[in-house]
Amino acid sequence: MTFLQDLQARGLVHDFTDQPEFRQALEAGGMTLYCGFDPTSDSLHVGSLMPIAGLMRFQRAGHRPIALVGGATGMIGDPSGKSEERNLLGRAALERNVEGIRAQLGRFLDFGAGRAKLVNNADWLARMSLVDFLRDVGKHFTVAYMEAKESVKARVAGAGISYTEFSYMLLQACDFLHLHDAEGCALQIGGSDQWGNITAGIELIRRVRGKPAFGLTFPLITTSDGRKFGKTEAGNVWLDPARTSPYRFYQYWMQTADPDVGRFLKYFSFMSVEEIEEIEHVHLAAPEKREGQRRLAREMTSLAHGEEAARSAAKASMILFGGELEGIREGDLLAAAEEMPRTERGGALPLPLVDALVETQLSSSKGMARKDIQGGGVYVNNRRIGEEGAALSRNDLLFGKYVLLRKGKKNYHLVQFRQP
Numbered sequence: 001m002t003f004l005q006d007l008q009a010r011g012l013v014h015d016f017t018d019q020p021e022f023r024q025a026l027e028a029g030g031m032t033l034y035c036g037f038d039p040t041s042d043s044l045h046v047g048s049l050m051p052i053a054g055l056m057r058f059q060r061a062g063h064r065p066i067a068l069v070g071g072a073t074g075m076i077g078d079p080s081g082k083s084e085e086r087n088l089l090g091r092a093a094l095e096r097n098v099e100g101i102r103a104q105l106g107r108f109l110d111f112g113a114g115r116a117k118l119v120n121n122a123d124w125l126a127r128m129s130l131v132d133f134l135r136d137v138g139k140h141f142t143v144a145y146m147e148a149k150e151s152v153k154a155r156v157a158g159a160g161i162s163y164t165e166f167s168y169m170l171l172q173a174c175d176f177l178h179l180h181d182a183e184g185c186a187l188q189i190g191g192s193d194q195w196g197n198i199t200a201g202i203e204l205i206r207r208v209r210g211k212p213a214f215g216l217t218f219p220l221i222t223t224s225d226g227r228k229f230g231k232t233e234a235g236n237v238w239l240d241p242a243r244t245s246p247y248r249f250y251q252y253w254m255q256t257a258d259p260d261v262g263r264f265l266k267y268f269s270f271m272s273v274e275e276i277e278e279i280e281h282v283h284l285a286a287p288e289k290r291e292g293q294r295r296l297a298r299e300m301t302s303l304a305h306g307e308e309a310a311r312s313a314a315k316a317s318m319i320l321f322g323g324e325l326e327g328i329r330e331g332d333l334l335a336a337a338e339e340m341p342r343t344e345r346g347g348a349l350p351l352p353l354v355d356a357l358v359e360t361q362l363s364s365s366k367g368m369a370r371k372d373i374q375g376g377g378v379y380v381n382n383r384r385i386g387e388e389g390a391a392l393s394r395n396d397l398l399f400g401k402y403v404l405l406r407k408g409k410k411n412y413h414l415v416q417f418r419q420p
Contacts, residue, residue, distance in 0.1 A: 001273075002027055003061045007216075009273045010266040012054070014192040016216040017202065025186065025214075029062030033187035034179050036121075036172070036194075037067060039074040040089070042100030043240035046252070047230035049304075050218045052108050053268050054189050059109060059116060060270070066179060067105045071098045071122030073171050076164050098122075104239055107304075117183065124178050125171060137170050137177075140207045141200070146170075149196035169200045176201025180213060192217045221267070224259040239304050246305045247335045250313035253297035258284070261292035269299045319404070320412065325381050330399045333414070340412035349417070350391035353378070360405055360413040372407055379406040 004026050007013050016022070025031045035051045037044065044052070055065040074094050089097070102118055109116045146152055149169060155161035176198075179185035188198045198215035205213040221229035230237055237252045238244040244252075256264060262280035266273060283292030294314070301310035315332035319325065320339060343360055354369040357378065363369035370388050372378050378385050380396055381404050392415075396403050403415045 003057075006273065007057070011263065012050075012218050012267065014217045014219045015195050017214045019212065019214070021212060022187075022214045026061075030064070031058075031187060032064045032066065032179075032183050032185045033058055033189060034066035034068050034119075034176075034183075034185050035189045036073070036175065037069050037101055037105070039069055039071065039094055039097035039101055041238075042097045043238045043243055044101055044104055045230055045236040045238050046249075047221075047236075048239070049268055049300075050221065051190060052105070053270075053303075054218060055116075056108055056270075058189075064114070064116060065109060066117045066119060066183060066185060067109060068175060068179070069098050069101050069105075069118065069120050071095070071120040072125035073121055073168065073175070074098075076168055076171065100240070119179070121171075121175050121178075125174060128174070133170075133174075136208075137174055137204065140204055141170060141173075145203075146200075149200070151193065151196050169197045172197040173201040173204040176213065177204050177208060180205050180209065180211075186212070187214045187216065189216045189218070192220050224257050241305060241309070245335070245338055246301055246309040246313045247316045247338060249304060250297045250301045250310065250317060253300050254290070254293045254317065256293050256296055258287045258292070261296055265292075265296055265299070268303070269296070271299070319382070322379075322382050322406075322409070325398065325404070333398060333402060333404070336412075337414045340414055342414045342416065344416045344418060346418045349397075350393045353380070353385060353390040353392060354388075356392055356403075356405060356415065357407070360415065362405060362407040362411055362413055377408050380404070382406065 001009065002023075004013075004023060033055075035055055037048065037051070055067060059065050071094060074089060074097070075091070098120060102120075105118060109118075111118065146166065146169065147156065151169070152161060152166060155165070176185070176188055188194075188201060190198060195215070195217050198217065202213045202215055205211060223229055232252065236244075237249060241249075253264075261283055262276060265271065265276045265279065269276065271279075279292055279295055283289075297317075298310050298314055301313050305313075312329070312332045312335050315328050316336035316339075319328065319333065319336040325333075341360070345359070353373065354363070354366045357363040357369040357372065358366055362378075363372050369378075373385060373388050373390065376384055376386055380390075380392065381398060392403055397417065398404065401417050401419060403417070405413045405415060
């Protein structure tokens with residue numbers, strides 16, 4: 001299977017410039033390509049994983065990726081896929097965002113020994129005068145050509161578009177031309193909403209340099225029930241662990257609907273298509289076991305946060321779903337504790353369990369605590385406790401200081417005992 005055939009088998013190709021020289025360059029290796037990232041925040045989110053994984057795939061296939069952070073174009077805003085004008089970011093906020101994204105991309109791409117490069121388009125666009133822009137770029141594009149682009153056409157028919165956003169595709173075309181001249185870049189990749197901007201760059205290179213350039217876009221992702229990928233009720237799922245913890249990141253993938261599991265593994269993981277199809281077959285034979293979701297969550301958390309964070313998130317998930325605590329690490333327990341109330345207390349042990357339940361507000365009174373225990377709904381360290389007179393002792397302490405209380409299936413509380 002060729003590299004292009006693998007991309008197509010994964011459903012990763014929406015549009016591409018289907019020319020013989022492009023196919024040859026893909027298989028030969030050594031091609032320089034780029035993808036742009038919009039610095040609207042200081043962190044990328046899971047919606048950025050498709051282009052990130054795309055750059056990674058090209059690098060693993062022997063090509064040289066360039067990740068472009070839009071320090072200049074981010075001050076304007078891309079109208080592609082937007083129904084109305086975006087609020088403009090201040091320069092200081094934009095610079096913070098650029099640095100945050102720069103650091104994140106280093107986790108995914110190998111920038112050593114010239115194997116990849118990270119650039120900021122402010123380094124060349126900020127130096128370009130308006131006269132140079134109009135003379136060297138604007139004269140190569142008619143208004144009719146620009147209005148025919150879907151990103152512009154939709155806005156003109158709706159809320160309208162400012163000249164600022166109307167000119168965005170020309171600035172992106174400048175990026176492609178600059179990277180073509182400075183880095184030998186021949187290919188731009190991106191989401192399918194970028195096709196109009198990409199082809200504008202291809203056209204500019206053809207007109208100005210008389211050389212071919214290429215484009216390839218990925219599909220925009222929606223879930224099987226039509227929801228936008230990467231969103232939860234709480235908002236974006238971020239790649240920054242300070243904004244979305246590895247545990248919550250893991251849980252996002254665990255919530256994947258059964259029909260999406262195989263598709264997302266093909267989109268985002270680096271397993272072979274054959275291996276994914278086998279996982280999909282096993283998963284669909286017994287979807288209640290959620291083996292497909294577990295593999296997807298593990299693969300994606302490992303990709304974004306590393307193998308240790310993925311292992312810990314899987315353990316934390318097991319803890320919060322009533323699994324055995326034997327063999328867990330303290331970090332696993334604390335990762336799970338991010339999702340529950342937590343109390344620190346002194347005092348001697350043993351501590352009557354009814355007192356602990358009332359103190360942690362898992363039970364409203366001692367009488368209710370006794371009923372909860374008698375009903376079999378109280379757990380200490382995920383072990384059911386049925387004795388009304390039970391007490392917490394030093395033997396219950398995890399790592400010498402923690403006790404995990406649970407009432408019912410989902411009401412957890414971690415108690416940390418201060419050391420004497």
